[in-house]
Amino acid sequence: MQKILVVDDEAGIRNSLRAILEDEGYEVETVASGEECLKIAEKSNFACILLDVWLPGIDGLETLKLLRDQGSDAVVIMISGHGTIETAVMATKLGAFDFIEKPLSIEKTVLTVRNAIRTRELELRNAELAEALNQEYVMIGNSVAMRALRKQIAIVAPTDGRVLIQGESGTGKELVARAIHNQSRRKEKAFIEVNSAAIPEELVESELFGYVKGAFSGATQTKKGKFELADGGTLFLDEIGDMSPRVQAKVLRVLEESRFEPLGSNTLVKVDVRIISATNKNLDELMESGSFRHDLFYRLNVIPFQIPPLRERIEDIPLLVDHFNRKFSLAYGKKPKEFTESAIQAMQEYSWPGNVRELKNTVERIVIMKTKQKITADDLPEFESDGFLSSSSRFPSFKEAMDAFQRRFIEQKIAEADGNISKAAELMGIDRSHLYRRIKALGINLDKIKF
Structure with a gap:
């Protein structure tokens, strides 16, 4: 049951509102002053507070300010018997949801309370979804490489510089792109992703630039493209190495002019978009073979990011x-x-x-x-x-790399010999005593070897 707090110095108003709102299924508490309101709001969580502007002691506007200062997330509706536009504007600036005047209309009061609580629930739900989204795209790791990556993101994100992210498949290039967007000045705007490898060649242009009704067979209505949907925000062009030369030319023009024509239209659409692109392919090789445009590469590669493999x-x-x-x-x-x-x-x-x-x-x-x-x-x-052991970078020294290789090699040979040390030594071409010394030096636990 949603809890509502009524704050008014008139007992008649408090009692009337309590009766009306309890009939609507709400749990209602009442107090007569701003000081009492602040005290009870610290102990109880209210969905909505009906707060009179004119109160003995601290007034309603000051009470509203102090409620926000102490962290209350209750939605507040201001009440006044002789309100002014100036008071209403001030209340709104302080975070009030609405402003209703006395004498109170029962119908309007109930409707305003319902709308206020519904709005609060939507805001809380949106906050939960945003937090869940942040958790979904959280960057995990305290290695030197990850710390350096976070530092680079923090430096680059507040700018509008274009970013090219390169790295192997599965390293988290989209994660980095989202982190840049979420720390940028565009974070409240859209983050639109386009995977060039996942869209059929004949549909890439319509996906990127949109089309007008009748532009081609099946275009029964006008549709905005990804560039227009990302206006004011960030467009993430994933797998750009798979773009056809024709699409590369059109993307280059948009980057140069910040405008484009949807398919079937002669009207230019102007956009303000930050471009972040990514690929797991070697663009230098693609440029040498003529598969990727040099001029597009230089436009995209303003700030290069290299994501380390796991x-x-x-x-x-x-x-x-x-x-x-x-x-x-x-x-x-x-x-x-x-x-x-x-x-x-x-x-x-x-x-x-x-x-x-x-x-x-x-x-x-x-x-x-x-x-x-x-x-x-x-x-x-x-x-x-x-x-296994395919990367030398995981070992800080040659000795540790050799020890790791010998440890796995010896364990495999002992397993092949079904645990017989003499036979394992013979398989390796070394003396049995030498093998025992290596087993001891490398800390090999014979009981854990499967054979």
């Missing part, structure tokens, strides 16, 4: 696993899994050719399919054998 920031894997574990456990109504040290180590030893997207899918599969609570290396899905 194998080059393996110290972030525990944080990413924890994030996805919690996310999918909540989504599927399950208790979060406990990933053991062996599981994390196995994940860090894998090169993740699909990058963060592959890791995310792996954790989701484990959350769904594994019934046991504690997840060890044995519970992980089989990784591609050539995906």
